[in-house]
Amino acid sequence: MIADAADRRPPGVALVDLSHPIVTGMPQWPGDAQPLRVVRLCDHGDGPCRSSRLELGCHVGTHVDAPGHFLAGAPGVAEMSPDRFCGPAVVIRPACGSTGTVAPGPLGPAVLDGVDLGGADFVLFDTGWSRHWGQPAYYASWPWLSEPLAARLAEAGLKGVGLDTPSLDDRDGRAAHDLFAAAGMVNLENLANLGSLPSAGFLVLALPLPLVGAEASPVRAVALLERTRRPIGGGSGAFGDVQVP
Numbered sequence: 001m002i003a004d005a006a007d008r009r010p011p012g013v014a015l016v017d018l019s020h021p022i023v024t025g026m027p028q029w030p031g032d033a034q035p036l037r038v039v040r041l042c043d044h045g046d047g048p049c050r051s052s053r054l055e056l057g058c059h060v061g062t063h064v065d066a067p068g069h070f071l072a073g074a075p076g077v078a079e080m081s082p083d084r085f086c087g088p089a090v091v092i093r094p095a096c097g098s099t100g101t102v103a104p105g106p107l108g109p110a111v112l113d114g115v116d117l118g119g120a121d122f123v124l125f126d127t128g129w130s131r132h133w134g135q136p137a138y139y140a141s142w143p144w145l146s147e148p149l150a151a152r153l154a155e156a157g158l159k160g161v162g163l164d165t166p167s168l169d170d171r172d173g174r175a176a177h178d179l180f181a182a183a184g185m186v187n188l189e190n191l192a193n194l195g196s197l198p199s200a201g202f203l204v205l206a207l208p209l210p211l212v213g214a215e216a217s218p219v220r221a222v223a224l225l226e227r228t229r230r231p232i233g234g235g236s237g238a239f240g241d242v243q244v245p
């Protein structure tokens with residue numbers, strides 16, 4: 001008999017999935033026209049087993065960028081220790097409009113006012129934008145980090161920054177990518193479920209595949225929280241809308 005994985009989890013620890021599912025044919029970065037599919041090589045019934053092949057770009061769905069994405073000579077994902085992709089995180093929640101999402105456009109450094117970054121390895125921006133995932137609006141425009149905000153984050157001694165949008169920068173920009181790459185930071189993009197997280201007091205893990213020569217990798221990003229924390233948003237579930245196993 002196979003034991004349930006939850007049985008082996010340390011007591012009092014809950015896990016929240018911060019990743020979008022990878023689905024054949026799903027939307028990807030504008031202009032990225034590479035195949036995106038799970039190809040079945042053989043299957044139950046007409047073969048000895050199910051076996052599949054992946055065809056996808058390294059920046060598909062929820063993914064991590066290494067500094068080598070924008071900085072020549074900087075490391076790719078396989079050249080970095082797994083430790084660089086996990087650590088304590090804080091969540092920034094800029095003011096939302098009536099739509100429940102932050103308006104597309106640059107976020108200024110004022111969003112950090114009053115935020116204690118001490119002890120944090122990652123800063124995650126919950127803009128609500130992931131509610132557009134799978135729709136044309138998602139890649140049309142989005143909230144992004146202004147250069148003054150990115151500069152402050154790059155000086156904060158962080159391992160990385162994450163957003164629930166397609167990119168740190170706007171569609172044609174690169175200021176935040178350049179600043180973070182120079183600081184040796186990683187970028188988490190297309191995160192999901194950030195609205196279910198507390199503002200602090202949890203770990204984020206976004207481990208890339210060790211793809212030698214690659215500057216990015218899709219990840220199954222997760223947050224680890226204390227199960228005993230109070231419900232987020234007053235929901236009756238342990239962590240609001242997210243089902244905690």
Ligand SMILES: [Zn+2]
Pocket residue numbers: 059063064065189216
């Ligand atoms: Zn990327």
